[in-house]
Amino acid sequence: MKSGLILRPFLVVLLLAMVLRPVWFTPLLAPLAPENGPVIYERASLWSLTISHLGLVLAASLSATVVAVGLAVFVTRPIGAAFLPLSRTVTNIGQTFPPVAVLALAVPALGFGAGPTLVALFLYGLLPIFDNAVTGLRTLPPVTMDAARGIGLSPSQRLRTVELPLALPVILTGVRLSVVIALGTATIGSTVAARTLGEVIIAGLLTNNTAFVVQGGVITGLLALLIHDGLVLLEKRLSA
Amino acid sequence: MIEIDQLTKRFGETTAVDSVSMTVETGTITVIVGTSGSGKSTLMRMINRLEEPTSGQVRINGEATGTMTPHLLRRRIGYAIQGHGLFPHHTVARNIGAVPRLLGWPKAQIAERVDELLTLFSMAPDAFRDRYPGDLSGGQQQRVGVARALASRPDVMLMDEPFGALDPIIRHRAQEDLARIQRQLGSTIILVTHDMEEAIRLGDRVAVMDKGKLVQYARPSEIIANPASTFVREMLGDEDRPLRQLSLMHVSDLIEAGDADGVAIDADASLREALSACLWSGRDALPVAQGGRITLDAIRAQAEQPA
Ligand SMILES: Nc1ncnc2c1ncn2[C@@H]1O[C@H](COP(=O)(O)OP(=O)(O)OP(=O)(O)O)[C@@H](O)[C@H]1O
Ligand SMILES: [Mg+2]
Numbered sequence: 001m002k003s004g005l006i007l008r009p010f011l012v013v014l015l016l017a018m019v020l021r022p023v024w025f026t027p028l029l030a031p032l033a034p035e036n037g038p039v040i041y042e043r044a045s046l047w048s049l050t051i052s053h054l055g056l057v058l059a060a061s062l063s064a065t066v067v068a069v070g071l072a073v074f075v076t077r078p079i080g081a082a083f084l085p086l087s088r089t090v091t092n093i094g095q096t097f098p099p100v101a102v103l104a105l106a107v108p109a110l111g112f113g114a115g116p117t118l119v120a121l122f123l124y125g126l127l128p129i130f131d132n133a134v135t136g137l138r139t140l141p142p143v144t145m146d147a148a149r150g151i152g153l154s155p156s157q158r159l160r161t162v163e164l165p166l167a168l169p170v171i172l173t174g175v176r177l178s179v180v181i182a183l184g185t186a187t188i189g190s191t192v193a194a195r196t197l198g199e200v201i202i203a204g205l206l207t208n209n210t211a212f213v214v215q216g217g218v219i220t221g222l223l224a225l226l227i228h229d230g231l232v233l234l235e236k237r238l239s240a
Numbered sequence: 241m242i243e244i245d246q247l248t249k250r251f252g253e254t255t256a257v258d259s260v261s262m263t264v265e266t267g268t269i270t271v272i273v274g275t276s277g278s279g280k281s282t283l284m285r286m287i288n289r290l291e292e293p294t295s296g297q298v299r300i301n302g303e304a305t306g307t308m309t310p311h312l313l314r315r316r317i318g319y320a321i322q323g324h325g326l327f328p329h330h331t332v333a334r335n336i337g338a339v340p341r342l343l344g345w346p347k348a349q350i351a352e353r354v355d356e357l358l359t360l361f362s363m364a365p366d367a368f369r370d371r372y373p374g375d376l377s378g379g380q381q382q383r384v385g386v387a388r389a390l391a392s393r394p395d396v397m398l399m400d401e402p403f404g405a406l407d408p409i410i411r412h413r414a415q416e417d418l419a420r421i422q423r424q425l426g427s428t429i430i431l432v433t434h435d436m437e438e439a440i441r442l443g444d445r446v447a448v449m450d451k452g453k454l455v456q457y458a459r460p461s462e463i464i465a466n467p468a469s470t471f472v473r474e475m476l477g478d479e480d481r482p483l484r485q486l487s488l489m490h491v492s493d494l495i496e497a498g499d500a501d502g503v504a505i506d507a508d509a510s511l512r513e514a515l516s517a518c519l520w521s522g523r524d525a526l527p528v529a530q531g532g533r534i535t536l537d538a539i540r541a542q543a544e545q546p547a
Contacts, residue, residue, distance in 0.1 A: 143321060147326070149310075157342075162327060
């Protein structure tokens with residue numbers, strides 16, 4: 001806990017420095033770059049790549065959350081109960097697909113660019129959120145649910161004021177999994193010409209420039225770490 | 241008036257409630273008593289339709305509940321669930337105010353009612369209002385659960401073992417508070433317990449259940465005097481019967497002219513308390529605070545087995 005208090009601000013500063021002032025890292029990265037080759041990626045600003053990377057992840061995760069929670073609510077109501085076993089099977093199979101495969105399948109359908117990446121992130125992001133939301137909504141304390149009925153809450157009032165708030169920590173765990181996967185998967189989006197931090201890594205791989213690979217990799221890694229950490233804190237606060 | 245008409249509930253092979261019929265008069269306390277698993281909770285939960293009967297009907301003031309919208313029916317009926325069932329993510333105040341909020345009471349009125357109920361159950365409003373159920377003791381949680389059932393002053397209240405987690409002293413006081421509130425508001429209360437003592441103390445009528453069946457439904461005095469079966473007798477506990485009988489009668493019933501020495505007893509006290517005072521202080525008669533006296537012989541005569 002104490003180490004987190006020091007480490008967290010340090011990592012935030014490190015991330016900002018790497019994105020906003022990449023030249024500061026020239027001395028560190030120079031040994032990794034090919035001789036006379038560029039040390040710092042300059043074809044596009046790292047800041048704008050980071051923003052576009054985060055934008056893709058945010059858009060995909062937000063829509064995945066809305067759709068997945070909506071579906072989870074549906075299959076846990078009496079009218080949707082018939083779909084529960086099927087939807088769980090589909091989710092379990094879906095999660096065994098590697099994200100790259102989802103991306104590869106999206107390209108033929110949607111062409112190159114941000115579109116297929118967004119779709120792949122969205123589809124893949126649905127699974128853990130749906131899975132957790134269903135679990136959260138189905139494992140509420142029975143006595144509490146009974147009391148909610150007993151005092152006269154209507155079905156929709158029960159959902160809004162009791163079920164969703166109580167399931168929220170579990171749902172958020174799913175969102176966190178999904179966001180972290182999306183942050184990593186988005187880098188692969190650059191292979192189909194989406195503007196993400198993957199661009200830096202791929203440029204490095206193509207030109208044998210380890211400095212680029214490290215730069216792109218570390219920024220993505222730090223983003224994932226800090227966002228993950230933030231969401232864990234949020235979950236803790238909500239379930240306390 | 242609540243009419244329970246040949247109510248039956250089956251869960252697969254088990255018949256939890258087996259063709260029970262009884263009528264609960266408006267403004268009375270009816271206590272359902274029985275051993276664990278005898279179907280008390282299930283019978284009660286069919287009244288507010290938390291369980292749908294397999295067959296039979298419940299009518300409240302002549303109106304069959306089966307045709308009402310379940311959540312609207314439940315809003316009219318206070319319900320204290322077995323094991324409190326408080327909302328863990330809401331404060332004590334929000335839990336207690338849940339039903340008034342559903343009914344659209346103004347905020348200030350809800351806050352006032354919450355404080356009133358907390359005070360009634362000996363929980364200082366300032367100390368408890370903003371706490372979460374998880375920070376309360378089992379007995380405190382249970383009292384909040386009962387307060388929630390009372391909050392909107394419903395005409396009908398269902399209470400499933402509301403005092404189970406309370407220690408004897410608080411339990412006794414909570415029972416008295418409930419009886420007083422009930423008399424003041426004239427509400428109709430159906431209360432479940434497996435404690436015959438509580439049933440006799442609180443009930444205008446006592447319903448004894450055994451394996452899903454209603455084996456006796458009568459006034460407490462009648463149940464003590466004429467238990468309908470061996471099961472009811474066992475529930476009463478044979479050796480306690482004379483004492484239970486005495487606990488239903490008051491000193492005022494036996495006052496005679498004359499004097500006695502020592503500390504006086506109140507005319508409202510039960511004969512059981514009077515007997516206790518006689519035995520404890522070694523006296524044959526007690527002065528009554530309101531005048532006159534009560535003798536040990538007279539008390540003893542009341543405790544004898546009825547012919
Ligand atoms: N939802 C349910 N599904 C299956 N069986 C049930 C259900 N609810 C109750 N039962 C069964 O019905 C019978 C009566 O249960 P009920 O809860 O009404 O008993 P009770 O008298 O309230 O007992 P206790 O004093 O332990 O609370 C028991 O055998 C119980 O196992
Ligand atoms: Mg019960």
